Amino acid sequence: xKAALLVVLLxxxxxxxxxxxxxxxxxxxxxxxxxTAAATFxxxxxxxxxxxxxxxxxxxxxxxxxxxxxxxxxxxxxxASVATANTTYTMIAGxxxxxxGIYLDGGGIVSTDTPIAGPNVFSLExxxxxxxxxxxxxxxxxxxxxxxxxxxxxxxxxxGQLTFGIYEGGAANTIRxxxxxxxxxxxxxxxxxxxxxxxxxxxGALQATGAGATPAALTGYWxxxxxxxxxxxxxxxxxxxxxxxxxxxxxxxxxxxxAAQVSAHYSAASAAAYTAAVQGxxxxxxxxxxxxxxxxxxxxxxxxxxxENHLGPALTPNQAGALxxxxxxxxxxxxxxxxxQVYNAYQxxxxxxxxxxxWFKTTTKIGGKLMGFGNATIGASSNxxxxxxxxxxxxxxxxxxxxxxxxxxxAAAYNDGAWHYVAASMGAGGQRLYVDGVLVxxxxxxxxxxxxxxxxxxxxxxxxxxxxSQVTSPWYTGWLDEWAVYDTQLxxxxxxxxxAATK
Numbered sequence: 007x008k009a010a011l012l013v014v015l016l017x018x019x020x021x022x023x024x025x026x027x028x029x030x031x032x033x034x035x036x037x038x039x040x041x042t043a044a045a046t047f048x049x050x051x052x053x054x055x056x057x058x059x060x061x062x063x064x065x066x067x068x069x070x071x072x073x074x075x076x077x078x079x080x081x082x083x084x085x086a087s088v089a090t091a092n093t094t095y096t097m098i099a100g101x102x103x104x105x106x107g108i109y110l111d112g113g114g115i116v117s118t119d120t121p122i123a124g125p126n127v128f129s130l131e132x133x134x135x136x137x138x139x140x141x142x143x144x145x146x147x148x149x150x151x152x153x154x155x156x157x158x159x160x161x162x163x164x165x166g167q168l169t170f171g172i173y174e175g176g177a178a179n180t181i182r183x184x185x186x187x188x189x190x191x192x193x194x195x196x197x198x199x200x201x202x203x204x205x206x207x208x209x210g211a212l213q214a215t216g217a218g219a220t221p222a223a224l225t226g227y228w229x230x231x232x233x234x235x236x237x238x239x240x241x242x243x244x245x246x247x248x249x250x251x252x253x254x255x256x257x258x259x260x261x262x263x264x265a266a267q268v269s270a271h272y273s274a275a276s277a278a279a280y281t282a283a284v285q286g287x288x289x290x291x292x293x294x295x296x297x298x299x300x301x302x303x304x305x306x307x308x309x310x311x312x313x314e315n316h317l318g319p320a321l322t323p324n325q326a327g328a329l330x331x332x333x334x335x336x337x338x339x340x341x342x343x344x345x346x347q348v349y350n351a352y353q354x355x356x357x358x359x360x361x362x363x364x365w366f367k368t369t370t371k372i373g374g375k376l377m378g379f380g381n382a383t384i385g386a387s388s389n390x391x392x393x394x395x396x397x398x399x400x401x402x403x404x405x406x407x408x409x410x411x412x413x414x415x416x417a418a419a420y421n422d423g424a425w426h427y428v429a430a431s432m433g434a435g436g437q438r439l440y441v442d443g444v445l446v447x448x449x450x451x452x453x454x455x456x457x458x459x460x461x462x463x464x465x466x467x468x469x470x471x472x473x474x475s476q477v478t479s480p481w482y483t484g485w486l487d488e489w490a491v492y493d494t495q496l497x498x499x500x501x502x503x504x505x506a507a508t509k
Contacts, residue, residue: 122225136252
């Protein structure tokens with residue numbers, strides 16, 4: 007085994023069954039991470055904590071730390087030390103929910119420090135990313151060396167599928183997913199047992215279920231990253247029991263989580279990632295449209311810039327949102343293409359540098375303005391630009407006015423009825439238009455748009471003849487979601503991170 011680092015959780019996890027959980031230790035060679043995580047709860051961690059885990063290790067500790075925090079609120083501190091000379095321990099901050107991951111190199115493990123009685127009712131939850139096979143989490147009678155007695159485990163098997171197994175009645179009792187998950191992408195896995203049923207969930211959805219009630223009586227340790235796994239007992243065993251993988255957000259519960267709870271955790275992943283990516287870049291205003299009220303919309307930037315709509319019936323709220331499903335807490339709005347418009351209620355003078363972004367879905371053949379800036383609130387502005395509009399042919403235009411009309415146009419059409427992310431920016435890098443995280447048009451001249459005092463608009467505003475030659479109507483018909491504006495020009499990499507946070 008490649009032992010590299012020992013992490014010891016000092017306090018026992020005793021709330022589940024007296025003596026049922028103990029401290030954790032970890033051994034690993036390399037580390038690395040990434041985690042994208044959607045919004046039944048404001049953050050993923052709040053979703054987890056709402057279900058009272060006995061242990062919750064986010065792996066968000068700074069590089070070189072000797073104390074690893076327990077986020078469960080149970081004051082179960084952790085201590086890290088290097089167990090083998092010439093090894094390193096590197097925690098790399100994740101881009102989305104503020105956590106990080108630990109890279110386990112096919113010999114590294116995380117294990118409880120004190121032997122405990124294995125529980126009969128529990129839930130195991132973690133996020134993982136791997137291209138191989140091996141044990142992700144399980145229970146065994148050894149803290150570091152391969153166990154001689156073990157079960158209550160989830161492993162990536164020889165087919166790349168996930169197997170959850172207990173040892174019951176003198177034989178292995180397992181359930182297995184139909185699909186493989188060793189594709190190098192992040193996945194959430196939750197295994198539960200209680201009430202005579204074993205369940206295995208992946209990415210928020212139930213993938214396997216079976217009867218199971220009484221795992222083998224066993225005193226031992228919870229282990230993450232590997233343990234013994236013999237093919238004479240367990241089905242579809244991979245080449246080794248120790249996995250090469252990045253693991254994150256490990257939690258253990260004293261109950262069998264319900265399907266709704268598991269779904270809520272997964273839901274809290276994707277939207278939280280996108281929201282964190284947007285908020286991390288300090289938007290001037292950010293409207294998520296999650297209120298279900300078509301009149302006033304809260305600014306999620308923290309700057310208090312409320313957005314308003316004075317023709318509520320023209321907007322249909324509570325539509326399915328752009329962010330990954332399930333996303334019931336942050337729906338989108340449908341604009342009717344005749345009267346629907348939203349504007350921010352805070353008057354401002356537009357900066358020369360800016361970025362605006364929104365998610366849209368439409369099948370329009372008559373065009374419409376998605377977003378822009380103008381000097382009026384309701385109705386058509388007399389001074390306006392900094393706008394993104396969709397043409398009759400489905401192509402996107404991004405226009406500014408600086409004494410002349412400057413327009414960047416996409417080569418492709420996007421009126422295909424699918425959700426798309428569009429961002430437009432102006433600054434030292436020139437005029438840039440992005441769709442789905444990719445630059446699709448630019449004018450590298452660093453024009454200074456005309457100064458206008460007014461309001462940001464969504465769904466409608468005036469369009470001059472220079473822009474309306476290929477737009478029948480300035481009123482947008484379709485869905486809009488997650489609208490944000492910045493008083494800086496975001497970089498190409500920042501735009502790419504925003505889009506990638508939804509994947």
